[in-house]
Amino acid sequence: MANRLEIQDLWASHEGKMILKGVNLVLPLGEVHALMGPNGAGKSTLGKVIAGDPNYQVEKGRILLDGEDITDLPPEERAKRGLFIAFQYPVEIPGVQVANFLRLALKERTGEEPPIHEFYQRLKEAIELLDWDEEVLSRYLNEGFSGGEKKKNEVLQLLVLKPRYAILDETDSGLDIDALKAVARAVNALRGPEFAALLITHYQRLLNYIEPDRVHVMMDGRIVRSGGPELAKELEKRGYDWLRAEVSGA
Amino acid sequence: MMTVSALDLETPLSALDEPAWLKEEREAARALFARLPWPTAKDESWRYAAGRLKSVPFDWPLALPRGKTLQKEELPEAVRERLKGAEYAGLLVFLGADLAYAELDGDLKEKGVLFTGLLEAARRHPERVRESLYRAVPAKDGKLPALMAAAWTHGAFLYLPKGLEEPRPFFAFFLHEEGTLSVGRTLAVLEEGARASYVEEHLGEGAHLAASELFLRPAAHLVHAHVQTQGEKSYHLYRQRALLEKDTGLRDLTVNLGADFARAEVGSELLGPGADSEMLGVYFAAGRQHHDHDTLQHHKSPQARSDVYYKGVAKDEGTIVYQGLIRLEPGAQKTDAYQTNRNLLLNRGARAESVPKLEIAANDVRCSHGSSIAPIDEEELFYLRTRGFSKESAENLLVAAFLEDVLGRIPLKDLADHLARVIEEKVFREPLLAEKGR
Numbered sequence: 085m086a087n088r089l090e091i092q093d094l095w096a097s098h099e100g101k102m103i104l105k106g107v108n109l110v111l112p113l114g115e116v117h118a119l120m121g122p123n124g125a126g127k128s129t130l131g132k133v134i135a136g137d138p139n140y141q142v143e144k145g146r147i148l149l150d151g152e153d154i155t156d157l158p159p160e161e162r163a164k165r166g167l168f169i170a171f172q173y174p175v176e177i178p179g180v181q182v183a184n185f186l187r188l189a190l191k192e193r194t195g196e197e198p199p200i201h202e203f204y205q206r207l208k209e210a211i212e213l214l215d216w217d218e219e220v221l222s223r224y225l226n227e228g229f230s231g232g233e234k235k236k237n238e239v240l241q242l243l244v245l246k247p248r249y250a251i252l253d254e255t256d257s258g259l260d261i262d263a264l265k266a267v268a269r270a271v272n273a274l275r276g277p278e279f280a281a282l283l284i285t286h287y288q289r290l291l292n293y294i295e296p297d298r299v300h301v302m303m304d305g306r307i308v309r310s311g312g313p314e315l316a317k318e319l320e321k322r323g324y325d326w327l328r329a330e331v332s333g334a
Numbered sequence: 335m336m337t338v339s340a341l342d343l344e345t346p347l348s349a350l351d352e353p354a355w356l357k358e359e360r361e362a363a364r365a366l367f368a369r370l371p372w373p374t375a376k377d378e379s380w381r382y383a384a385g386r387l388k389s390v391p392f393d394w395p396l397a398l399p400r401g402k403t404l405q406k407e408e409l410p411e412a413v414r415e416r417l418k419g420a421e422y423a424g425l426l427v428f429l430g431a432d433l434a435y436a437e438l439d440g441d442l443k444e445k446g447v448l449f450t451g452l453l454e455a456a457r458r459h460p461e462r463v464r465e466s467l468y469r470a471v472p473a474k475d476g477k478l479p480a481l482m483a484a485a486w487t488h489g490a491f492l493y494l495p496k497g498l499e500e501p502r503p504f505f506a507f508f509l510h511e512e513g514t515l516s517v518g519r520t521l522a523v524l525e526e527g528a529r530a531s532y533v534e535e536h537l538g539e540g541a542h543l544a545a546s547e548l549f550l551r552p553a554a555h556l557v558h559a560h561v562q563t564q565g566e567k568s569y570h571l572y573r574q575r576a577l578l579e580k581d582t583g584l585r586d587l588t589v590n591l592g593a594d595f596a597r598a599e600v601g602s603e604l605l606g607p608g609a610d611s612e613m614l615g616v617y618f619a620a621g622r623q624h625h626d627h628d629t630l631q632h633h634k635s636p637q638a639r640s641d642v643y644y645k646g647v648a649k650d651e652g653t654i655v656y657q658g659l660i661r662l663e664p665g666a667q668k669t670d671a672y673q674t675n676r677n678l679l680l681n682r683g684a685r686a687e688s689v690p691k692l693e694i695a696a697n698d699v700r701c702s703h704g705s706s707i708a709p710i711d712e713e714e715l716f717y718l719r720t721r722g723f724s725k726e727s728a729e730n731l732l733v734a735a736f737l738e739d740v741l742g743r744i745p746l747k748d749l750a751d752h753l754a755r756v757i758e759e760k761v762f763r764e765p766l767l768a769e770k771g772r
Contacts, residue, residue, distance in 0.1 A: 135720050139712075159719035160728075168720070175717045179735030185721075188731065193722035241721065 086151045087113040089134070089167075089249045089280065094145035096133045102143070103129045105305035113248060114277045118291055118316055119284045121302035122324045127284045128172055130302070131253045135169040136162050149249065164193055168247035170238035172254045172284075176226040182237065183207065183221040186244050193245065210243035213273055215266045231258035239270045250274075250281045256290035268293030288320035303328060343367075343485050346396045350487065355464065356456050363473035363483035370477040379599075382655045382687050383626040386595040390569045391541055397516035398487055399453070402432040409435060412537055413507045420748050423502040423530075424449035424492075428518070430511045431487040442500065448493035449504055452519055455491035462493055466523050470547035470575035470603075479573055482545040486519035489544075494528035494554075503531040503557075503746060510564060512539035520546040524554035531557035533749060536592075541569040548576035548584065552606065555583040557745055560600075563756055564592035566621060573599040580606025580635070587744055588644075590617040590625040591756050601630030604638035604666075614740050615644030616753065618733075619652030619684075620760050629658040631673065633666035636696075642673040645740050647733055648684035649761070657689040660703065664695040673703040678736050680710050680729060680761075730761040 089111040096104040103126045111117050121127050133140050134147055136159035147155045154162050177185075186207065190198045198206075211218055214236055226234050235255050242250055252271070256264055271281060271294050283290060291299075291313065299315040300307045303324070308331045309315065319327070343364055348357075373380040373387065380387065404427065409417075413427055423442055426449065427435040433451035442449075448459060456463045473483035490506040510516050522532055528551075536542060542564070550556055562570045570593040576584050590596045602611035617625040631640040646654035656675040677686035688705035710732055718728035734754060741750045 137716055139716075158725070159716060160722050160724050163720055163722040171717065175711070175714045177714055177717075177732070177735055179738035180731060185731075188727075189721040189723065192724065192727055245721070 088148075088150070089282075090148040091130075091134070092146045092148065094130075094133065094147065095143040096129065097141045097143055098129065098139060103140075103305055104133060106145070107302075107305070107307055109300060109307055111249065111280050111282055113280045115297040116271070116275060116281045116283065116294060117298045117300060118296040119282055119300050119302060120286070120316060120319060123286075125302040126305040127302050128253050131169055131251045131282075131284055134251060135159055135167065160192070163247075166248035168242055168245060168250045170235070170242055170250065170252045170255050172257070174226050174234045174238055176224075176229070178224045178227045180225045181222055182225055182240075185225050186241065189241070189245060206244055210240050210270075213243065213266070213270050214240060215262070216240070232260060232263045235259055235267065236263060239267050243270055243274070246274075248278060248280065250279070251284065252281060253284045254286065255283075256285055256287065264290065265293060288316050291316050301327060303331060343396070346398055347485060347487075349398065350453070352453060352456055353460055355460070359468060360484050363480050366473045367477065367480035367484050370480055372477050379628050379657060381657075382653070383595075383597055383624070386624045386626070389595060390571070392515060394513055394515040394541055396485060396487070397431040397511060397514040397540070399431045402429055402434055404429070404434040406435065406437070410509060412509070416507070416535070416752065417505070420505075421502050422505050423500045424504045426451065426490050426506040428488055428506070428508045430509070430514060431516060433488060442498075445498055446495040447498060447500070448491060450491055452489040452491040452521055453487070455521075459493075462523070463491065463521065466547065466549050467521055468547075470549065470577050471545045471573055475573070478543065478571060479545065482517060482519065482543050482573065485517040485543075486545070487517055489519035489521070490534065491520070492522040492530070492532055494524045494530050496525040497527045498525075499529040503533050506532070506534045508534070508536045508538075508542070510536065510538035510540040510542045510568065514540045515543070516540055517543045518545075520544070522547070522556065522558070523549045524551060524556055526551045527553045529555040531746065533559040533561065533746065535561045536564055536570060539565045539568045542571070544570070544572045546572070546574040548574070550576065550578045550582035550584060550609075552579045553581040554579075557585045559587040559589070559744070559746065559749060560598070561587075561589040561749070561753070562592055562596055563589075564596075566592060566594055566623065568593045570596040572597065574601065576602045576611065578602055578604050578606070578609035578611055578638070581608035582606070582610070584611045584613075585745065586611070586613045588613070588615045588627070589753060590627075591753070591760065593623065595624045595626075597626040597628070599628045599630075601632060602640060603632045604635055604640060606635050607637035609635065609638040611640040612743075613640070613642045613644075614743055615642075615646075615656075616737055616740050617644075617654055618647040618757055618760050619654050620649045620763065622651050624653045624655070626655045627657065629656075629673070631658075631660045631671050633660075633662045633669045633671060636665060636667040636669065638666070639670040640672070642675075643740060643743075644675045645677070645737055646675075646686065647678045647680065647736065647757075648686055649680035651683040651685075653685045653687075655687045656705070657691070658703070659691045659693060660701055662694045662696045662699060662701070666696045667698045669696065669699040669701065671699070671701045675705040676736075677705075677707040678710060678733065679707065680733070726762050730758055733757060733761050
């Protein structure tokens with residue numbers, strides 16, 4: 085099926101340990117979904133496996149992007165097809181300036197140098213949306229950034245690279261309330277028929293600012309329940325134990 | 335190992351047109367060369383390089399001057415490309431042992447600046463050459479320095495009179511020829527308070543031995559670069575010594591990117607208070623290249639400073655070696671001496687060695703050294719790839735980032751950009767067959 089990211093019965097392991105145990109998930113273009121669940125449920129692993137992290141072994145199942153099987157594609161090919169992941173722990177790369185990095189990344193994705201004026205306009209708008217300082221553009225990528233700044237930098241890349249499908253892996257953790265609002269503002273600005281996002285999060289907090297179309301709950305390597313935004317609110321109120329009991333009882 | 339008898343120096347060298355005192359110096363060096371032993375792996379400094387030294391074809395015919403000259407428009411493409419848009423004070427181009435082209439700003443000529451071939455200078459300005467030649471890199475330093483002293487046939491001579499400051503660089507290009515053994519020698523003398531930049535680039539093929547002697551009289555400042563981008567079937571053995579008197583500043587750059595086997599021995603002697611020697615190094619061995627480095631920071635005076643910062647990259651089955659010594663004589667109090675060597679390996683077959691050393695005979699000093707050898711960071715690589723960078727582009731970006739702080743310290747923007755391009759080509763080049771699939 086075109087216009088969706090689809091995970092079919094995905095099993096994946098890391099250093100011999102099975103972490104994903106049959107994930108099924110459909111993220112249609114135009115929608116924002118939240119992926120919740122307790123620590124160790126496999127949420128981040130799912131994000132990395134979708135992005136093509138070579139440290140994880142896909143044992144079974146498929147990942148389809150706009151109907152194309154990308155399960156065996158290298159990470160850069162997935163990126164070129166419109167996939168993006170905002171990492172929970174972005175790496176620091178001293179010696180590469182943020183602006184230069186973004187320019188090169190756009191060039192790698194499209195095969196041509198972005199027009200200078202247009203590029204800086206895009207940067208400027210993104211910086212404003214994030215309520216940030218342009219000074220960040222001349223800093224080295226994530227070097228000396230606070231945890232919150234690193235997350236904002238991931239969202240800056242999201243805004244500039246404009247992917248069609250974005251996975252945000254706990255982008256809300258470690259953010260103060262102003263930064264959280266800025267990130268939410270950015271994601272909401274991207275919302276539209278040509279954009280889809282999967283928000284991996286522990287908490288309802290981010291979802292107060294970004295209303296998800298669907299909420300999925302992951303436990304022990306599987307999606308155990310899906311529902312509307314009210315599911316997130318219920319989890320916020322009652323925790324995960326009741327759901328765990330229901331699932332194991334079922 | 336080459337036998338001495340197979341290396342006939344006497345016959346070819348006797349034909350050189352040069353003053354008698356120089357012939358005598360050569361003769362003495364030749365005798366020393368015959369007597370001294372070849373370095374072996376037992377010599378600490380040659381521990382990793384002695385094996386590769388055996389592969390250097392010392393029996394190739396010695397490159398001798400043939401009187402070849404070029405007009406400016408006939409300069410080789412590689413040189414013209416490098417000069418495009420560059421401003422310079424003087425230019426020397428050597429083809430083999432011939433000084434084929436020489437140019438020096440007329441105004442500087444009038445002010446007493448000399449920039450010409452060393453052999454030409456020995457004939458026409460013997461007093462200027464004789465007082466410094468062999469004083470920084472004497473024949474007695476070893477087998478190869480003796481050979482370098484006995485057999486040099488060409489090279490650059492730069493002389494700046496007292497107080498002369500020239501902002502534009504002086505360039506010398508050496509194009510070495512296939513199947514020849516060539517021996518070059520460079521002498522730079524900056525009189526009191528003089529300031530200059532001198533860049534020497536080695537291109538082409540063959541086996542080349544190079545010695546550079548740099549003299550900084552009080553308060554002189556020199557930016558110096560020795561850049562080797564020779565073909566990958568060539569050899570390059572280099573020894574440099576700089577003598578820094580009081581209040582001098584040397585900013586030095588050694589670059590090894592080409593040759594099958596290249597070795598650079600780079601040293602600064604700090605002879606007066608206020609002397610400051612910054613020594614940068616950049617190297618990148620791919621294929622089966624071996625790049626070997628040996629630095630010396632020799633503090634003979636108190637209150638001087640030296641800083642070595644060498645960074646290397648290796649891929650395929652390339653080998654990069656760094657050995658460095660900070661030596662402080664008993665009188666060298668209030669010294670600041672630093673030494674850092676960092677190495678990046680792009681794949682498993684590549685190899686790096688790093689051996690920093692301190693010998694300190696003074697007690698009131700600040701000295702530090704550090705070294706590291708690390709593979710390319712898989713996490714960084716994955717991060718960049720999720721942004722759309724191919725594996726090669728991501729590696730290139732990480733190599734450029736790794737070398738950025740050295741290349742960024744070179745005050746010659748043109749040169750830094752050129753080196754970045756050469757490095758990029760090496761990163762993108764097809765890996766060796768044996769490396770595929772690793």
